[in-house]
Amino acid sequence: MKALLFGGTFDPPHAGHMNNLRAAMQAVQPDVVLVMPAGIPPHKHASATPGELRLAMCECFKALGPQVQVSQWEVDRAGRSYTYNTVSMLQEKRLEEHTSEFRRVLFRSLYMTIGSDMLETFDEWYRWREILAMVTLVVQSREPGDGDALRAAAQKLEEAGGKIMFADAPVLECASSDIRAGKYPPARLKELLPPPVADVIHRNGLYGKLI
Numbered sequence: 001m002k003a004l005l006f007g008g009t010f011d012p013p014h015a016g017h018m019n020n021l022r023a024a025m026q027a028v029q030p031d032v033v034l035v036m037p038a039g040i041p042p043h044k045h046a047s048a049t050p051g052e053l054r055l056a057m058c059e060c061f062k063a064l065g066p067q068v069q070v071s072q073w074e075v076d077r078a079g080r081s082y083t084y085n086t087v088s089m090l091q092e093k094r095l096e097e098h099t100s101e102f103r104r105v106l107f108r109s110l111y112m113t114i115g116s117d118m119l120e121t122f123d124e125w126y127r128w129r130e131i132l133a134m135v136t137l138v139v140q141s142r143e144p145g146d147g148d149a150l151r152a153a154a155q156k157l158e159e160a161g162g163k164i165m166f167a168d169a170p171v172l173e174c175a176s177s178d179i180r181a182g183k184y185p186p187a188r189l190k191e192l193l194p195p196p197v198a199d200v201i202h203r204n205g206l207y208g209k210l211i
Contacts, residue, residue: 133161135163
């Protein structure tokens with residue numbers, strides 16, 4: 001069984017996230033996809049949006065296929081969400097049933113999708129060599145024309161024993177931080193926010209009543 005891990009703050013999830021996950025799924029053809037909203041990211045400030053609302057917004061990813069599940073494992077953990085801890089938990093096949101849909105499964109191969117910016121700084125991650133030994137990285141380009149830098153970063157990680165593959169997705173330039181800051185006009189927001197996400201934002205008055 002092949003599992004694909006897709007993590008992030010998802011504050012909020014948007015069309016760019018959907019675009020990247022769709023491309024990774026096409027590249028990997030996973031049996032199960034685990035969308036894992038972060039609790040407290042190690043290199044960012046904690047999200048001001050409660051974890052339960054980010055989990056609710058992440059339900060949008062289930063539109064990509066029946067193999068997509070949303071996990072609250074990192075949200076429920078105390079302290080910072082280090083990728084090493086999450087991958088170790090999955091690699092050790094100790095999935096906990098936090099929701100009725102998050103069932104116990106055994107993984108033969110574990111893949112993890114990351115953005116191109118993360119690939120270039122991957123060797124700064126906590127216990128990055130051990131992560132490389134446990135997963136295949138599925139890389140998404142986030143900026144037009146970053147191919148040379150990505151190939152150089154991938155080669156460096158491959159020389160350290162990593163397995164890297166690239167997902168071919170057109171770059172969709174948008175950022176959760178810009179959505180929270182109200183930088184997009186209403187017509188553009190309608191394109192960027194999947195309906196389930198827009199509904200959670202509207203019902204809970206998130207981001208200064210953005211919608």
